[in-house]
Amino acid sequence: MNTKSNNNELTEPQAADQENDQKNKQQEAAEQAAIEKRRDYLKSESTRITEIAGNEPNSALKCIHQLSVAGGATEATYIAIEQRVVADQDTAGAYHLALMAQNTPDLPIDARQLIELVVNKGDNDQRLALLKNLPLPPVDMIKEQILASDDGDAIGLMNAYLQINPEGYGSHHMLGSGQADRIVPLSPGNSLDLK
Template sequence: MSNQSINNQQANEALEQAAIDKRREQLKAESVRIIDLANNEKNSALKCIHQLSVAGGATEATYIAIEQRIVADQDAAGAYHLALLAQNTPDLPIDARQLIELVVHKGDNAQRLALLKNLPLPPVAMIKEQILASDDGEAIGQMNAYLQINPEAQGSQHLISSSDGDRVVPLSRGTNINND
């Protein structure tokens, strides 16, 4: 290998490292901003999760701050989104179980049904209990129809023939999850 090739390779590696360092600093700056928002603005979890997604990642402290905001606000919509994120990224420093329980106990039936369909292994008994207790005929019908085609309730990613309606879609207030 010639000296010029070695020099070019070293220059490329230095550029790559500089780009990585710049990205790391951007993520740190975004993390500080998101943590500040989570710590100081009530009901800001969905906004924080969106900004986290736009940033493409964050520090562990960012995820913890968002989780704390969700718990403080008892925010079922924020809990739903962060729980799904935690299911897809297992090394996040958050308690997904706590978030899922918050959705089941404080959320609405649309959020419960979305958990049933989107979590790999949802707490089926807990979800069924809350939906049945709501006496919401439409939600009970959707739950029963889903469990009939997927008795193990292993989440939509385990269905052999998944339709567009079965994809994991972020659930926000007012979202319709009617997946007939």
């Protein structure tokens, strides 16, 4: 018997290695195809959401919701939504977009402008929600607006919150302290209408 294998024939370990290499290449190709499909989907959704923001007044909350469902968007989409919020002076949209910007620092959004819109033109429920949900809220600005409103309930809620959290560190800080993860909702009058 010939104990030497022919150079054209693979040993069993070599054949297994070659088969594994082929499977790895197929898996990488499938993963790359999935990435491309996801990228195309996000581009398509981004274009659609950008068009809504550009053409439909008071559509910021609808766009933010659809952006969340899509799982992301292009920079142009975030900018279009921010422009819609500012054009409409939409404090509910500003609140949600500001939270997104605070939690995702590389978004092309001027969170400070949005926060100031909520503080200066929003209601006390929105101001209190900012106070509780932003990692570093503008405590003095919020406090000044709530005190100027003469709303006893809101002043009481603000004082109670600031008593346990004098620096006004938002929920981000409190989560690190072992508190449950929870975002304080806006006032009932600002519920999302997502038709």
